[in-house]
Amino acid sequence: MKQKLSNAQQNFLQRRYAVSLGRRYVLAAASVMLMGVIGCSQVNESKSALAESPFGQSELPVSDRAALLDTKLVSANTKFGFNLFSQLLNQDNTKNIFVSPSSIALALAMTYNGASGSTQTAMAKALEFQGMNLQQINSAGAKLKASLENPDSKVTLNVANSLWADKNASLKPDFIQKNQQFYQAKVTNLDFARTDAPDKINNWVKENTQGKIEKIVDKIDPDQVLFLLNAIYFKGSWTKEFKPEETANFPFYLLSGQEKQHPMMSQSGDYRYYENAQFQAVSLPYGDNGRISFYIFLPKQNSNLNSFYENLNAANWETWISQFGKREGFVRLPRFKMDYEATLNDALSALGMGEAFRKEANFSSMGTNLKIGKVKHKTFVEVNEEGTVAAATTSVGIELLSAQPPSQQPFEMIVNRPFFCAIRDNQTQSILFMGSIVEPLT
Template sequence: MIRQKFSDAKENFLQRRYGVSLGRRYALAAASVVLLSVLGCSQVDSNKSALAQSSLPQPETPLQKKTLKTDTKIVESNNKFGFKLFSEVLKSDGSEKNVFISPSSVAIALAMTYNGASGSTQQAMTKTLELQGMNLSEINSYYAETLKQLLDNRDAKVQLKIANSLWANQDVKFQPDFLQRTQDFYQAKVSNLNFQDPTAPSTINNWVKDNTSGKINQIVEKIEPNQVLFLINAIYFKGNWSNEFDKNQTSQYPFHLTSGRQKQHPMMSQEGDYKYYENEQFQAVSLPYGKDGKVSFYIFLPKQNSNLQALSQNLNFENWEKWMTQFNHQKGFIRLPRFKTEYDITLNNALKALGMEEAFSNKANFSGMGKNFAISQVKHKTFVEVNEEGTEAAAATSVGIVATSLRQEPKPFRMIVDRPFLCAIRDNQTGSILFMGSIIEPQ
């Protein structure tokens, strides 16, 4: 009994104290940068910075079992949110251009923002982010452990780098608990910055550039007078295929567009043993990265009698989980287009549709962060390149927070009608103006 209590206490201490080391120099093929710009007034300790990287002792078996359960819970929440978000994005952009987003980038940004939410705003974000059944302490601990496991990579062919930072106006004040949780669980670097300095945007952008291997060069164009905080998450991903494509096998082949038109495009070809799944609607293959295949690139190809729109409508968390169990090893041939694309979108409408409308309004409650804050804009940028060697990708998510002013009771007015005036008689039920006049000299 005493040993069990000690083990539980030790587990809680490790989760709260160490979180996840995001400062490690790994990399993975999905770069994402998350930006949170905040408005208001505050003071942040300039000496606060990311917690030092720490080596945790080997956990005991009971902790390992709980960790697996923990990771599954937060990963499931993130995936559910990711599919909902992707579905909303497709509604606005899916039929017109390439869509490529980083749900993890957006989820991490909003998870850190969630630490400042209270009341009905927190409840709305809980539902949107699929965080039901978890309290704030559990959510943060789960994120910390999951991020630590993501970064636990020893494969030379797969790189992963995750970093968080908080850039605060040197005259702005935030709740100390909010800042501390951002450091403890998300390992955010906390820095004061003179937002009036013309070089402030480049200071932030240089950090972003460094932590995305140069794929995201700019996330802050300028700092508005009412902005007080930028909360940034950066993820960089780069992975080489377990079996790279032979460049000599790459040739021009037709690619059929949704318009019915076709274009000649460089296509990579390969045959081998793959994890493969097929049903009446699509073919699907998993192309692994690195030596152990811990990360894979999944391709879902609609069949001739179907189309991308029909497939997209069936793409949700439940179906995805079911499909993942259907993959089996099978020999085959694959021809894949070599491609590179960039994408950007403002996610306000998508997030509002998913239930977060209050967070964007004057009713927003981010009292856990500071006074009178609301989300103004969530912007998302991505880059991806797939070639014979592997995949490289980057994403930037900018969550802007603005200060909202409290409504004040209007002062009693004085109206002295002692000069020419206009008047009208209006039927308020129909809105009809029955009479209208200009009185310049009362008789």
Template sequence: MGHRKLRRTGVVTIGSFLLLGLMGCLHGTNVNSATAPQPTQPPQQVAMQKPSAVDPKLVTANTKFGFKLFSEVLKQDDKKNVFVSPSSVAIALAMTYNGASGATQQQMAKTLELQGMSLSQLNRANADLKKMLESPDSGVQLTIANSLWARQGTPFKPAFIQRNRDFYGAQITELDFAAPESTATINNWVKEYTRGKISQIVDGLKPDDVMFLVNAIYFKGNWTKAFDPSETANKPFYLSNGRPKSHPTMAQTGSYKYYETNQFQAVSLPYGNERVSMYLFLPKKTSNLSRFTKTLTAENWQQWMGRFRTQPGSVQVPRFKLEYDVALKKALSTLGMSIAFDANKATFDELSSASTKIDQVKHKTFVEVNEEGTEAAAATSIGIVTTSMPTSQPFQMNVDRPFFCAIRDNKTGTVLFMGAIVDPK
């Protein structure tokens, strides 16, 4: 195998995208175009200055929701790579939550772990979080973009439109959904705000589609300490069935934030000025990724984050690049918001005077990890032993089997991306 001279791609990006299609049954509603949003109105911000803190209730809610969602997605795709952005999903659902009422609102609040937060608190906290996360330091690019695409002539509630514009910075566009170019218009917006990493989310517009709410997240981070390409070599990576495959593996030594239990090793690899990090969790050989993910809970995650300590060591990490997409209707229904998808029960009275329900929730991601930087994702499971093991000697961590990873903003505690990698492509 030996060493190979590897081309440095320079592309270290993660794009995460979620779309919600709201299917409307107009029931003869008198459509008043004056209440509909106007084409391509620029987003506005509630406050210009960057906040000093984010409501911890929102971060806690997003963390709990993120790990619940990840657990459900793993049940759908337990044999392949999974990479999601819980932050992207939470933001898009929060935008939609502004239009919910009654039992629909209550179920969404429970699913999103929003109990104890008023709608105004939620919106303000999301506005603050967006400002704090974007461009966190010189070595990291992080942008969050939202948009709302409305069928021309449908009677939407002005307050719903205004809140999404003011608090989420959403670009509001009224479209003729019957026009052939409308699908391309939405897809081009996604392509632009994910820097070309995700080029299509809408396959076509149906006659009963009335609105799409879209969130796009783009992340590019350079390692604080880049991996030397000359140290990258083809080494065995052992798949879930134990079969080895030869794969380019990066290596370096240094001082890292590290944590180890009798169940796993974990290391934090920072980007830029170390505000944002990738966390890699490698189950011990006596365990496996499936057992580990069963211990991934918000409570365990918070404990683990407080137990990393700086120490010398060496790490070997596989390069990987993958695209992932998943339909989230089943997962979200299982988590408790099935009414929102039910044409007979859904109530989005604050969104429109037309009868509407959520028709589809799509989520797509892209990630590439190389010598210059990395994007990866992590999921939380239930019940891992969190007692630290003695680590007086420099540690060695060889990520040569299925692992979990997450990208976290260390200042706010926000988990931007998480994933279970069973086969680095």
């Protein structure tokens, strides 16, 4: 039997966690929320299980963060991210899409701790977790989170997790413990019947995305008992900022071929660059060390974005990234800002985890008669002369029932037509955000 922590130990852990949440986030934010509902009125666990189980939270020494990373989890997250992105493109490839695969994967990993039986198997398939046990997934997730945060003096990156449970809900203490220990999740008991309950959850999202995303919960239905949330906030200043005086209106050509005038930023310099017969690609670094970069993939004039997406997958991505090399060139790209929102149930079901949303769902490691009601994802991104701001939130609802040699000639990359972009941590190889920009908006 686990020994309860003393009041002094509990207060110390709460203060330490509050300090970690107090860090300021600047340019990008992502949040994932998982919402849960229980399928029957009977619960077997004590209603006060949440309030009485303030488990301690583990922290990793800074020196161990990069050295101990398990590349299997990053690889799984990358495959899952591209698979999910492909499903969203299948739903509608004529509009802007911008998601945080890292945020979504983290929220679903927390939920995965409550899955059992065939539901766990289905989620493992969708999340590309095959070959890893739960302990490996959780340990690797904790180390990855620690490694990602605040990588540079000019880059802010914060990852926050939370669980919000109805005061009458009963969740298994082991499920709560794992999410606190490995994901540093803040656990809150809340009276879901109160009219201000959604506001309390939304205020957490707003705080942890620096106001970029203000709401993820519109209302709480009577059968909802749990919300699992992840928030990622990122702010990065370009290593070499674009000069505002170099920004001017130039034509951008939409999917229809229609031309629109749009503010375009321009600069010349040495960049990590890759080009093949189908596209050009450039990496624009953030901060002093360039650990995190903004990648732009631009289909050539004789190709198009749909053709590019036919070849976009985790294996090709790794091949392309390995072939970037230093090259002098000129870059012109649109300044843009956008919001994006999607319900991910259909996309996740297409990846194989449909059972988690149906009455046969098995979340017995979380509680009694649970299923996922809805997985929602919201993002914000702004790219300008100074850098990039991005935010994302995902919600899951549980309901009752090789280097290229430098070229002699400088390249010219004019991003004046639809393109794919990604924000990647080059050290851990994690993709923080990815998007399809068919019409830049300001």
